[in-house]
Amino acid sequence: MHSNGGNQVRRRAVIGALGAGAATALAGARPAVAAPPGGDGRTFPRTLAARGTTGTARPGFAVQTVGVRWPAHARTARLRFAGRDGRWGGWRTVAEGCPAGAGDDGPATERLALMTAPGSPAYQLDLPAGARAVALNATDGPALPGTPTVGGDRTRLAGRVFLTRSAWGADESLRFDAAGAERYPATYWPVQTFTVHHTATANDDPDPAARMRSVYRYQAVELGYGDFGYHFLIDEAGRVYEGRWSGGDMVPGFDPAGYMVNASHVGGYNAGNVGVVLLGDFVQREPTPAARTSLTLLLAALAGWCRVDPLATVGYVNPISGLRRTVPAIALHRDWAATECPGGTLAALMPGIRTQVAAVLADPHRAALFAG
Structure with a gap:
């Protein structure tokens, strides 16, 4: 990794200053005992x-x-x-x-x-x-059986509103084939990079949780990914969603040691690469201030947890295939492949977002400036 002068981060200080939600979600494991199915009384429709x-x-x-x-x-x-x-x-x-x-x-x-x-x-x-x-x-299907909740459903991550898989209505049966085998068994890898995407779905979405369920169904079953392709998702209101399942007693997206669960968001370059996607289309329109704030604080919490310099350039090496690519530590999908993702307006904002992430890591108390 070639540093551009970013600060070395101290995991405990950074995560702690980003708020109790981040400390719970990124510095400690979930309780191993799950609540009874449908513990909060919510039901969701099958997509x-x-x-x-x-x-x-x-x-x-x-x-x-x-x-x-x-x-x-x-x-x-x-x-x-x-x-x-x-x-x-x-x-x-x-x-x-x-x-x-x-x-x-x-x-x-x-x-x-x-x-x-x-x-x-x-x-x-x-x-x-x-x-x-x-x-x-994703709204008119028959009700799913009550979804088990873990640890009472965490509600904050990096100081932002957070929805676990059970909170947005993930149909966990989609992760398994007809014989009951997991479609994409979890493997875990050291983090090298983060990659930012957009879903290129409609802006001003009145029901982002339903959109989440649709994207999940499409990626898990139709595309054969076995689960969500992304680790974390952010809607226009700045709410953060848990994407790919990483284990019933693990922190979202990771195992307790800080290794990320492998996902499906950049073909050929997934292992060691954490995917964060904004719901919406940012080819011509900028993300909302709330979404941008959540992206900044989430990336700061993740970079602190994983000890990644947000201003660095990384010589990424895929630990499975050996494929190599030189990319920013906080990359865009277009840095990996010939795609417009995450849209031109979001891409133009990313240098400033990386700088803000580095500022939070240098002085974690500055997170309040971005949170408003």
Whole structure:
């Protein structure tokens, strides 16, 4: 690692100054004893999904999101939605979102998109050869069995509102195949880098937890990732969400020793690379101040926990495949692959965010300046 003058961090001081939530979530393990299923009385719907091909699709539920995947060098895909009155809207080009990517053998070779739909009863697809699509609805399905909560559901992380998997309604059955085997068994690796993404879904989302459930279903099952591709997610209100499952008695995203659970957010470069994604599209629009604050404080807490200099340049080496790449310690998805992710406006803000992260690490009490 080549330092640009960033400060060496002291884990205990940094985490402690970032607030009790960060100290609990990043410096200690969760209690090993889980509360009874549905301990807080909440229930969540099972995410409905129906696959589609070129032509008209009527999935039998109101379409909220359409996930599309197509070969990297294929022609552009198009779709359009029917209104509740049955009239068709105009054709929309499927704009590529975060390409994510499972595995550590090589870069992703597909283009991916999550298109937000207006609760449509039907949609039409014009897909290139080899493309696949799935319609999703995360609010109208049958209720899931009560989700077990661990440690009473932590509510703060890095001083910000935090939702565990049980708090946003993760369907844990999606992590297992029909035979009950875990689709993507957890492995843990020392942290080398952090990577920032955007979901490229609609801004001003009225129900971000539902969007979380849709993205989770799409990545875990349709894309074969076996779980969420990202470790942490941030919505427009600045709430932080637990992404990939890391173990029932472990800190979110990590084991108690500080090794990250391997995920699926940068194809070919996942092991040792923590993924943080902002919900929304930041190609032309900036993240909200609340989302930016949460990103700054979360990255500061994580960098402090993992002893990573946020202003450094890292010679990343994939511990599984040996693939190498020189990237910033706090990287953007576009630093790893040919993608617009996390959008031009967010990318333009990242130098300032890295500087703010370093300032918090140098003087953790400055976190209050960013938290407001």
